[in-house]
Amino acid sequence: MWITQLRSPFESITYLQQSLERRTYKLQKRIYQASSRGDVKAIRRLQKTLMNSWSAKCIAVRRVTQDNNGKNTAGVVAIAILPLQPRYR
Template identity: 55%
Template sequence: MYEWNTINWTKVQRNVFKLQKRIYQASMRGDIISMRKLQKLLLKSNAAKLLAVRKVTQDNQGKKTAGVDGVRKLTPVQRMKLSNQDLLEAKVKPTRRIWIPKPNSDEKRPLGIPIMKDRAA
């Protein structure tokens, strides 16, 4: 088991990019079967999960916005646990709804804020 702070992020990004490139090449060849298999491989890959969790919890501009569960930040241990979970299997929690004003108007538009796990999925 790796620790969050010791992960080589350039290697993780390279692995995800290689899979994405292979998916693109298969789609350009018209090879639908291998493209679907590669897409499933990408969804199940550990590198893609790690990168998704990192983007949601560290790189995203709205990373400190709490969802329905009230979680604003994740510790490195919590990030590792989240990346080890199967993100696509669980049922989605309801989103937190906030009304924000539209620019140059008195109207407001809805903004849904999901929980961290749903953002990573």
């Protein structure tokens, strides 16, 4: 049996979020390393890659819709952060 078959849907969603964050973090780290080297061409290229990456877009949407605690929070009215299971019903 594959390990992915043993996971519940909520565990696989959490795993997906972690992998997206890991990919985005690695790209941001590469941008920082290029800036410390002073490699402007690499910085621009990596920034463009980050702006167009699907992982970064998913993280941005999640932060706007779930993690904001501001007055005009997008998402469910009067509930800023939903637990994992009610969010995916």
